[in-house]
Amino acid sequence: MTRTAAIIGGGVIGGGWAARFLLNGWDVRVFDPDAQAERKVGEVLDNARRALPMLYDCALPDEGSLSFCASIAEAVSGADWVQESVTERLDLKHRVFAEIQAADPGALIGSSTSGFKPSELQEGAADPSRIMVTHPFNPVYLLPLIEVVPSPATDPGAVETCKALLTSVGLYPLHVRKEIDAHIADRLMEAVWREGLWLVNDDIATTEEIDNAIRYAFGLRWGQMGLFETFRIAGGEAGMRHFIAQFGPALAWPWTKLMDVPEMSDELVEKIASQSDAQSGHLSIRELERKRDGNLIAMMRALRQQGNAAGRLINAHQDSLRQPLAEGDPLVSQSRVIAVDWTDANGHMNEGRYGQIFSDAADVVMAHVGADADYIASGLSYFTVESTIRFLAETHAGERVEVHSRVTEGAGKKLRCAHQMIRAGDGTVLASSDQLMIHVSLETRRSCDPAPQVARRVAELAALHADKD
Template sequence: MTRTAAIIGGGVIGGGWAARFLLNGWNVRVFDPDPQAERKIGEVLENARRALPMLYDVAMPEEGALIFCPSIAEAVTGATWVQESVTERLDLKHRVFAEIQSADPAALIGSSTSGFKPSQLQEGAIDPARIMVTHPFNPVYLLPLIELVPSAVTDAGAVETCKDILRSVGLYPLHIRKEIDAHIADRLMEAVWREGLWLVNDDIATTEEIDNAIRYAFGLRWGQMGLFETFRIAGGEAGMRHFIAQFGPALAWPWTKLMDVPEMTDALIDKIASQSDAQSGHLSIRELERKRDGNLIAMMRALKQQGHAAGRLILEHQSALRPAPEMACPMVSARRVIPLDWTDNNGHMNEGRYGQLFSDASETVMAAVGADDAYIAGGKSFFTVENTIRFLEETHAGEKIEVHSRVTQAEGKKLRCLHEMRRVADGAVLATSDQFMLHVDLATRRSCVPPEDVATRMAALAAAHAAPETEG
């Protein structure tokens, strides 16, 4: 059954929330009195439709329905989840919560607030137990962290339901069990921001030089290991204790101005703004967003290949999105969007990636005959010994494709497949693969006859594919 999310406030963050739910198959109702809300959310959604599916090696669910509602009551009534993303004004949030709970007392409400504590949000609420902080990071449709902050009166069951909802759309709920102003991540970012302001104020560095210091060094380390794990490595074999013993005394040195903030005079504001304009003012906000999204996709896909950090979350969500193989003829063995990092300097898909795509398709066929991950872990598999690939048309980043596979030979050790890569938009055949595989014992690395159950499934699949239907 399709679930419904209600988004109250359709700015950059609200639009990101809407995109995250929509692209994971949820219906979304939006309330925002801004007459430009549909345009703004439409632009965020356009970026999200291009970006989010590129993280995965399987197709995402069919997109849900997006509905703009004339009132909060119409948006929230009967919704599975309500996400408040209005302006950071406590009085406004209180009025919004009152209207939500008057319309639907059972509503589960998360607030995107970056600064207010849940106990502040709950003041005067009809039912404070169903209100909590769910603070995201921009772009919400790509970055997985959600700071989930309940108060002492938030219902524990509501918190667990919230976690399940967030995980189901590929997000990572970081349960902060003790509320604090600005939660966790913003407090860390604020510390770096303060230091950056002083470095600009004192003419030590420009905005671009500070950004370069981050993106060419510790920003990369933090992106895959965070703060403490990074410093643990810096301690060498003796670990964190040695690191603290060696570098702990530096904490007493006057390296930081964290407890002080430069006065935001007109001169400092002009300096920061002019340096920022010189750094990236030649790009529009939409161009910067697309550059940011492309960089994030490439980095997160690299982490996915390593099964680490944000990449591990994508793998887990991808596993939940992957459908069980069907025995249809032809079998849809792969369905996905072509990511940016699969293209070359000619602007189309690199020929090596076709081999990867057809390899992924063959794994679906293997799973259908019983040679799944557990089977391979048990010591048996299929190895490709010959593969003829024909390239028929260009394939570009962002295109939705399917691979249709037929088993053309299944006897003894031999398993042969014909794969067709098709563009979903028009059904055009973009490439084909004639792949010949042998069943192998992984201990000896030699071919061998598969066990009876696998052999039986191979024969059944070959029989089902013996008289394929004509595809249009």
């Protein structure tokens, strides 16, 4: 059964929430009195449709339906989740919550607020137990962290339901156990922001130089290990205790100005703005967003390969999205979107990636006949001994493709597959591959007969696909 999310507030964050749910198969209802809301959400959704599928090696669920509602009541009635993303004004949020609970008293409500505590949001609410903070990070359709912050008045069951719901759409719900202003991540970013303001104010560095210091050094480390694990490595073999003993005294030195902030005078504002214009003013906001999204996709896909940090989360979500391979002629062994890191200087898919996608297709066929991860762990597998690829048309980032696979030989030790990669939009055959695999023992690294149940399944598929060339 399709689930429904109600999004109250259709700005950048609300649009990102709408995209995250919609592209994971949810129906989405949006309420925003802004006459430009449909355009703004549509632009965010355009970016998300291009970006989010590139993170995965399988197709996302069929997109849900998107509708724009004339009232809060129309949007929230019967919804499985309500996400409030209106302007950071407490009085406005209180009015919105009152309308939501008047229309649907049982609604589960998350607030995107970056600053207000849940107890502040719950003031005067008809049922505070159904309200909590669910603070995301932009772009919501790519970055997985959501800070889930309940108050003592929030129903623990509602929190667990929220966490399960967010996990199901590929997000990481970080359960913040105690209320605190600005939650966790924004407090950390605020510390770096304050130091950055001082460095610009005191003419020590420009905005671009500060950004370079982050993106060429500790930003990369933090992106895959965070703060404390990074410092643990800095402690060497002796670990964190040695690091603290060595660098802890520096905390008493006047290295930072965290308890102070420069006056945001007209001069400082102009200095920051002009430096920022010089740094990035040649790009439109849409161009910057696409650049950001492409960088995030490439980095997160690299983390996927390592099975670490955000990559581990995406791999787990992908496993939940995969559907069993349907028997047929042909087998649809791949359905995915081509990622930005699969393209070359010519702007199309690198030839090495054709080998990758056909290899992935063969893995799916192997699993379908029983030569899956458990079978390989038992010491048996198939090795590719010959592969011929024909490149027939250009393939570009963002295109959705399918690989159609047939077993053309399946006797004894041999498993031969004929693959065709097809553009899903128009059926164009982009490339083909003839791939011969031989069954081997992983102990001897020599060919051997497959297990009877695998041999039987291979022969059945070969018979099904016979005379279809």
